[in-house]
Amino acid sequence: MKRGLRALLTATTVLAVIATPAAAIAVPAKPDRAELQSGLDEVVAVSAVGALAEVRDEQGVWRSTSGVAERGTTRPVAVNNRFRAGSITKTFLATVVLQLADEDRLRLDDTVGAWLPGVVPNGHRITVRHLLNHTSGVPDYRPTLILPPEPGFLENRWRTWTAAELIQRAVATPPTFQPPGSAFAYSNTNYLLLGQIVEKATRHSYGEEIERRVIRPLHLHGTSMPGTDRKIRGPHLNGYVPIRYNDNEAPQLVDFTAMNPSLFGAGGELISTTKDLNRFFKALLTGDLLPPHLLDEMKTPGTKNGTYGLGLAWRDTTCGPRIYGNDGDAVSYQSYAFTTEDGHHQAAIALTPDFRTNPDKTVDKLLDKAFCP
Template sequence: MTATTALAVVAAPAAAVAAPREADRAGLQRRLDDVVAAGSVGALAEVRDEHGVWRGTSGVAELDTTRPVPVHGRFRVGSITKTFLAAVVLQLVGEGRLRLDDTVETWLPGVLPAGHHTTVRQLLNHTSGSYDYLRTLPMPPAPDFLGIRWRTWTATELIQRAVANPPTFEPPGSAYAYSNTNYLLLGQIVEEVTGRSYGEEVERRLIRPLRLRGTVMPGTSPWIPGPHPHGYVPILRGSETQLVDYTEINPSVMGASGEMISTTRDLNRFFAALLGGRLLPGHLLDEMRTPGVEGRRYGLGLAWRDTSCGIRVYGNDGDALTYQVWSFSTSDRHRQVSVALTPAFRGDVDDAVNALLNKAICG
């Protein structure tokens, strides 16, 4: 099947014309088309480099239509929400209102069985051992998954589902295991420290100051405001698995671990501000880039990867089931890439996405 494509290119400024690396925008578009061919309904990306800004789309915004993916479209960013929340937590640390070595028990008495021995730092870098609450919920392709679509969840009840299970490991800090429960706890700690919800703090400290006009913390609202591609989940019906439009969902089931909606532009803008030192002092940005366990590539809400040309990039990725997102930047912010796709669940897109990220950073 030939993917329907749309391309938007912003011209490079005059100062970039003499750059040694030529702009291969057609090559970026081919890589984005490959992402769709590998198993996506649609995809969109924004690349920033010495030549300016390139934005491209591929595939369709909605199954059984020819409607192109909106180049400025919004999408659910999943776990990239964690990086925003981590930045807020570290701002509170910088203000002296919270310490990385504070225990969970200090702020949330009785909430976590191992709370006396679990620190804020361990929540941020996923070394707490807390059981992941998502493992207690039905997941696609189970038909029961559709039954939780509109339900409003509280962080308290989701955390209770997690702590009803034994820790993934003990003691806290001895290993790494990714757990969405960690960030639900951090959201509650932010509320205890500030008297405002974590969503309000993200908006007040990050979204508004950085003018992230396409970014929202939806809370319990099921809608994605503005233009956006549709997202789908595979559901077993009888003996067949069918894609079900799951664009609208009460996002409280993700909460502080992944509820945010954003755009490729806003993600690039956020990571440029973060890595450029506009949001945190240098020593706290260094903490973000320090892994909790040797050999891991995840610090305090910030991840990193090495590209095919050996350039290390920082950022995060997110999986909101209906949307998969990657956003990474070089430490000097000279090259950035954000890509979002709506999976069709008919193939592994990882290699194609990696090729696109490498193309954007390495040329």
């Protein structure tokens, strides 16, 4: 799902002077990372229980954390903590779809109707490309569900949702716009449909294909597709949702770490780490996963002046460089991972929101600090 996120490995400025018979030689020092740490601390102060980040640049790797991993405890966030990565799953799935296109097992201009007859109204006009770049007009299933802060949201935390069930809920409402390709509207349903198409094309689940084609080849040891597994295996942050039990009282944060991730499915079930997300986006943007022409397709916006291509988003930093990646909202977790086009400069951030404010603006400031030192 879309939109959503970090104390202990800060680097300080060190000047090393090596004495030689001829002269003292100053060795270039790593930059002071205090600004990054203050930015991460601000994210927690404004909008999160805990947060972690990894920044990679020409000066090396900076990993750090802030806040706590679990409310009501002093358990610190660890730099290797796992989290639900939400819509960053979409970039992994889009990579698989484009690999299948490269293998001529599907085409970007294939229609949904050809792959999934009768599943989507107007499916004969909606293409795989429209699904990837959110220009299909297929409604999002998320607004059809009971969502926080409604207490009823918790009643479904263990429920297994099928993709067919969620798609059916979405298409029971009118299209967001028509004709397909004429506008942009973010819809998680698009990626449920892509997951089904991948399964038809390969005869394997989309999760198996992501594991086989991306996770294992890149040795992403902290990354998994959990399916219906309710737990986050290994070290992780606890996540929370706001629930209002009484109309006259403020919402209470309820632990939502364990839940059935079929709620997110092909559009958001991924569990990962900041290190793994940086490794994935570097491999993607430097051509290890896709040939150049398909990577170019991925970077092409679906609408004029858009900032979302085929499962890949981008933004321009205040200092100039464009950064590519995605962000993810998994209800109780939010994550952000962006990389420069050459793969030399990266930042991945994850947090457990406390819902006092939207963390996006504070995270944007931190990303600017990471890419514009």
